[in-house]
Amino acid sequence: MVLLSPSLLVTTVFLGLAATAKFVDVPSDDNGVAYHSLTVSEGAYSPDGGKERSVYFLNDDFGSHIIGIDEGATLKASHLPLGALESLLTISTPFTLHSHGIHQRDSIWMDGVPGVTQKAIMPGETFTYEFKVEQSGMYHMHAHYKALQDDGMYMGLLVRPSADKQKPFAQISPEDQDLIAKAEQNANAVLLADYRRYTSTELQTVWDESNIEPLCANAILFNGQGSAVCPSRAEIDAMAAGGNYSSQGCLWPNDPAVIAFPDVANPDAVPLEIYECDTNAVNSPLYTIEVNKEDGWAVLDFVNAGGLWQLQVSVDEHPLWIFAVDSEYVDVTEPVDSFAVNAGSRFQAAIKLDGQAGDAFNIRAAALTGVQFLSGYAILQYSSADGGNTTQLVSPAEGYPALANSTAYISYTGDSLTTADGLAENATAFNPSGPQAAPFVASVPPSSDAVVDYTFIYDMSRPNATRYAMNATGLHPSMYEDSDPLVWKSVYQPFLDGSATGAVANSHSIEVVDKLNATIDLIISVTYAKSTGHPIHKHLNKFWVIGSGTGLWNWTSVADAVKDIPDSFNFNNPPLRDGFNTPSTFTSDASWLALRYISDTAGPSTLHCHLSQHLGGGMLSVALQDMESLRLPAEFDQPSS
Ligand SMILES: *[C@@H]1O[C@H](CO)[C@@H](O)[C@H](O)[C@H]1NC(C)=O
Ligand SMILES: *[C@@H]1O[C@H](CO)[C@@H](O)[C@H](O)[C@H]1NC(C)=O
Ligand SMILES: *[C@@H]1O[C@H](CO)[C@@H](O)[C@H](O)[C@H]1NC(C)=O
Ligand SMILES: *[C@@H]1O[C@H](CO)[C@@H](O)[C@H](O)[C@H]1NC(C)=O
Ligand SMILES: *[C@@H]1O[C@H](CO)[C@@H](O)[C@H](O)[C@H]1NC(C)=O
Ligand SMILES: *[C@@H]1O[C@H](CO)[C@@H](O)[C@H](O)[C@H]1NC(C)=O
Ligand SMILES: *[C@@H]1O[C@H](CO)[C@@H](O)[C@H](O)[C@H]1NC(C)=O
Ligand SMILES: *[C@@H]1O[C@H](CO)[C@@H](O)[C@H](O)[C@H]1NC(C)=O
Ligand SMILES: [Cu+2]
Numbered sequence: 001m002v003l004l005s006p007s008l009l010v011t012t013v014f015l016g017l018a019a020t021a022k023f024v025d026v027p028s029d030d031n032g033v034a035y036h037s038l039t040v041s042e043g044a045y046s047p048d049g050g051k052e053r054s055v056y057f058l059n060d061d062f063g064s065h066i067i068g069i070d071e072g073a074t075l076k077a078s079h080l081p082l083g084a085l086e087s088l089l090t091i092s093t094p095f096t097l098h099s100h101g102i103h104q105r106d107s108i109w110m111d112g113v114p115g116v117t118q119k120a121i122m123p124g125e126t127f128t129y130e131f132k133v134e135q136s137g138m139y140h141m142h143a144h145y146k147a148l149q150d151d152g153m154y155m156g157l158l159v160r161p162s163a164d165k166q167k168p169f170a171q172i173s174p175e176d177q178d179l180i181a182k183a184e185q186n187a188n189a190v191l192l193a194d195y196r197r198y199t200s201t202e203l204q205t206v207w208d209e210s211n212i213e214p215l216c217a218n219a220i221l222f223n224g225q226g227s228a229v230c231p232s233r234a235e236i237d238a239m240a241a242g243g244n245y246s247s248q249g250c251l252w253p254n255d256p257a258v259i260a261f262p263d264v265a266n267p268d269a270v271p272l273e274i275y276e277c278d279t280n281a282v283n284s285p286l287y288t289i290e291v292n293k294e295d296g297w298a299v300l301d302f303v304n305a306g307g308l309w310q311l312q313v314s315v316d317e318h319p320l321w322i323f324a325v326d327s328e329y330v331d332v333t334e335p336v337d338s339f340a341v342n343a344g345s346r347f348q349a350a351i352k353l354d355g356q357a358g359d360a361f362n363i364r365a366a367a368l369t370g371v372q373f374l375s376g377y378a379i380l381q382y383s384s385a386d387g388g389n390t391t392q393l394v395s396p397a398e399g400y401p402a403l404a405n406s407t408a409y410i411s412y413t414g415d416s417l418t419t420a421d422g423l424a425e426n427a428t429a430f431n432p433s434g435p436q437a438a439p440f441v442a443s444v445p446p447s448s449d450a451v452v453d454y455t456f457i458y459d460m461s462r463p464n465a466t467r468y469a470m471n472a473t474g475l476h477p478s479m480y481e482d483s484d485p486l487v488w489k490s491v492y493q494p495f496l497d498g499s500a501t502g503a504v505a506n507s508h509s510i511e512v513v514d515k516l517n518a519t520i521d522l523i524i525s526v527t528y529a530k531s532t533g534h535p536i537h538k539h540l541n542k543f544w545v546i547g548s549g550t551g552l553w554n555w556t557s558v559a560d561a562v563k564d565i566p567d568s569f570n571f572n573n574p575p576l577r578d579g580f581n582t583p584s585t586f587t588s589d590a591s592w593l594a595l596r597y598i599s600d601t602a603g604p605s606t607l608h609c610h611l612s613q614h615l616g617g618g619m620l621s622v623a624l625q626d627m628e629s630l631r632l633p634a635e636f637d638q639p640s641s
Contacts, residue, residue, distance in 0.1 A: 022059075041060070249373035290381050330437055448558070
């Protein structure tokens with residue numbers, strides 16, 4: 001491993017220039033190792049031309065660092081936090097990076113959860129993540145410490161499938177399948193993220209002081225680029241249907257709909273500027289994906305790397321053939337016009353390049369929430385024919401950046417548009433539980449009456465104004481992130497023998513699975529109203545989404561529930577995912593999600609809500625799986641003192 005010398009590091013000063021996504025191809029060496037040296041640094045930046053704020057850069061890139069490796073490679077990414085250099089360049093916080101969706105079958109100590117699979121990396125330390133990637137598709141790596149992901153600490157990881165892997169492209173077009181496979185190899189990776197002009201630490205302070213969770217983003221970024229959008233008052237009022245929304249399209253902090261704990265809420269402690277749109281930030285250049293009509297097809301790989309909103313995504317006038325979800329090929333039989341991507345999830349789509357050379361089309365991402373109206377934009381630009389000009393972008397209305405004059409499939413709030421809006425046909429949206437979400441290579445869970453070794457029922461609740469819980473009190477980051485990790489025997493043993501005491505044990509969020517290959521049901525039970533949904537993410541291997549519903553989960557097992565409500569379950573072709581949203585509780589007081597998986601890896605399996613403020617509020621649990629067989633390499637085990 002080559003360490004950069006401090007003098008070299010000082011020269012990597014970022015000047016706050018607009019970031020452009022730099023896709024870095026990381027080929028494997030003769031030993032199959034793809035080595036990528038990574039520097040995490042800190043500085044002031046504004047992606048949209050508005051107020052600067054403190055952010056993190058990965059190799060000087062903001063929100064746009066993406067690497068590509070080949071399936072089967074061993075990725076070695078070395079993180080070199082800048083230590084005692086000048087203050088602008090000093091990363092002042094501990095952190096870890098989690099490789100989201102990567103199985104870590106033989107490398108659980110590389111899963112990147114501080115206090116669970118490793119000790120947090122301290123300022124000035126270096127750490128090398130090294131693991132074999134036996135999967136393919138779109139992934140991301142992101143901070144798993146506090147809500148640092150929201151400050152830009154994330155990057156893309158595109159794993160190109162091996163040539164002999166079975167691919168679903170003949171289902172899209174038998175004659176074009178090779179073109180699509182080629183487009184997949186040259187995919188355009190897009191890291192989506194909601195952006196806020198305030199750091200996660202500043203927002204946490206506002207939350208603590210007001211007892212009102214801040215729920216207002218300022219822009220939606222595509223690979224670190226985006227523009228504020230400040231629709232006119234008339235336009236906001238038309239969307240608001242009588243509600244009182246700010247210029248940023250957010251419900252004000254004194255609105256009962258965003259106050260969960262009225263007795264302790266103090267709206268006056270919330271700086272209202274958080275909720276106002278910055279009209280100076282409207283003309284920032286949009287991220288542009290250039291495509292060439294001669295290629296016939298393009299592939300777009302979207303990741304929701306944001307921590308706040310689920311996003312509805314579409315490309316104007318280009319139906320999306322969604323061929324992989326959460327990096328798993330799905331049964332793609334017809335295209336859709338848009339899809340909803342929950343925080344942490346990935347959608348890979350092929351589009352047919354039916355536009356004309358020089359044409360431009362808008363790519364849209366709309367926040368899916370009742371408490372904010374917000375869309376972000378990027379541009380799909382067809383290269384011009386020789387000497388030709390490309391389409392001029394123009395602002396469609398007051399408060400919008402310059403956009404293409406193309407026809408939308410979704411509204412500013414993410415709803416599908418219809419013939420009533422002038423479309424020839426109603427726009428369609430991907431159904432995450434429908435047949436098109438089924439794995440392409442059949443993967444069937446143990447059946448409805450299977451022997452289930454463990455049923456864990458998680459009460460997704462809000463113990464108080466600043467806390468979220470997976471169960472009981474929740475596992476707040478302050479309870480584990482800075483501690484010795486659960487992979488160490490001295491730390492996990494008390495949980496196995498029942499002698500654990502203290503806050504972590506009392507959180508009732510550490511479960512024990514005593515054998516490998518156990519069949520485990522996870523019931524995610526949301527027991528409070530007005531939840532837009534929790535995007536539940538499981539580390540290590542995937543789960544099957546076997547059921548969901550609204551109303552209170554009142555059974556002790558899936559088998560009992562199947563007897564009462566068989567239509568709420570699917571054991572034939574359920575989605576195979578590593579993240580899935582619980583149903584919203586706007587029209588009922590409760591909802592549930594039933595997930596089934598096989599515990600095929602020895603070690604702690606982390607399960608949590610992927611919304612940063614929920615994770616930061618304590619919505620996390622850990623299953624200690626077959627810990628007796630876990631063998632840590634000496635350098636990751638507890639140092640003997
Ligand atoms: C909307 O809320 C803001 C902030 O609390 C307040 O200043 C304004 O008067 C309210 N407008 C209406 C029409 O209620
Ligand atoms: C391209 O645009 C330039 C400047 O607007 C114009 O002079 C030129 O004629 C255009 N060329 C074509 C092929 O349209
Ligand atoms: C946008 O396209 C429509 C239909 O093609 C056209 O009528 C309209 O004039 C265009 N608007 C602008 C600003 O170019
Ligand atoms: C299209 O959407 C409109 C408005 O929601 C609805 O009334 C109509 O039935 C839909 N048409 C079709 C063919 O589904
Ligand atoms: C949730 O907490 C309760 C105690 O409040 C406990 O009995 C139960 O086992 C916990 N559930 C899980 C999945 O840990
Ligand atoms: C919420 O609960 C946590 C843990 O029990 C406690 O530390 C915190 O002070 C509570 N906050 C409020 C606002 O009650
Ligand atoms: C677990 O399942 C895998 C895959 O079926 C199998 O290879 C392995 O031997 C099993 N291990 C145990 C301990 O059951
Ligand atoms: C559980 O809920 C279902 C559906 O809401 C209902 O039909 C059933 O009666 C309930 N069972 C119990 C024991 O409350
Ligand atoms: Cu949540």
